[in-house]
Amino acid sequence: MPELPEVETVRRALEIGLDGLSVAGVDGHPVMMRRPLDVGLIASRIDGRRFTAARRRGKYLLVDFDGAGTLMIHLGMSGRLMLCETTEPILHHTHLTLSLSDGRELRFVDPRRFGFAHWLEPGEEDLDPSLAGLGVEPLDPDMEVLLPPLLHARRSPVKSLILDQHLIAGVGNIYAAEALWRAGIRPTRPGCRTSLTRLRRLAVTTREVIEEAVAQGGTTIRDYATPAGDFGYFAVRLQVYGKEGQPCPRCGRVLKDTRIAGRITVWCPHCQR
């Protein structure tokens, strides 16, 4: 579900919503997610602890607890965090619930269980394989310099490359399609067959589309919502994602869809070469 803009929106909501609060109880039951959910371990570490920060790296959320360590959360495809009253109905597939010192709750819901919540002891963060392998942040000022040579060294389709979290962290299927359309690059074009000039252009459009989406609170396609239940408003600005068969906003010809590395990609055969 969530790509960088959605995760960043969630992070900001947690930063404000959890400010000054502490954990007054942990509830849930062990379940197999992308990493096993160890409710007992999490409870033993955070119960009674105060929230000190909410950080983000790529699509990973990092919630710090007063020197105790960090709860690392990935929302996968269907994951959602809810900051709500205890009277709020409990959704199916609510795996973890933190009772908060103000009487509210933070709930982690994930029907498909492609996400996870994993406890990191102090110092473990740098060793975590998922975090350690992440590429450059799209909002990093150096990104436009660092990324193009990396893409140029690979034979895979550029679409696959900007989805590769080891190269650039946080871009998913929606923003990959949008960035490629803005840059005028055919998604199937191999990285090594794309000029550095055009790859620089792609780096710029990627940063731009991510920035604009963050400003709009992300994109709601079906069920994404912020912890407060708000939707993301970037959907109205999507130009190609989910619009196969419709006219290209630039040239008016019909947008096509192709499957690349198992993921659908919408693109304009006329504008994207």
Place this chain on the structure above:
DNA sequence: CCAGTATCCTGCAGGC
């Protein structure tokens, strides 16, 4: 090391 595919899981839409 690199590139491509299969796989985890549930919910929902569309075809018959």
Place this chain on the structure above:
DNA sequence: TGCCTGCAGGATACTG
């Protein structure tokens, strides 16, 4: 109406 298939914002383990 109901059953079946395929698809969905992702990451990783495998294969060649």
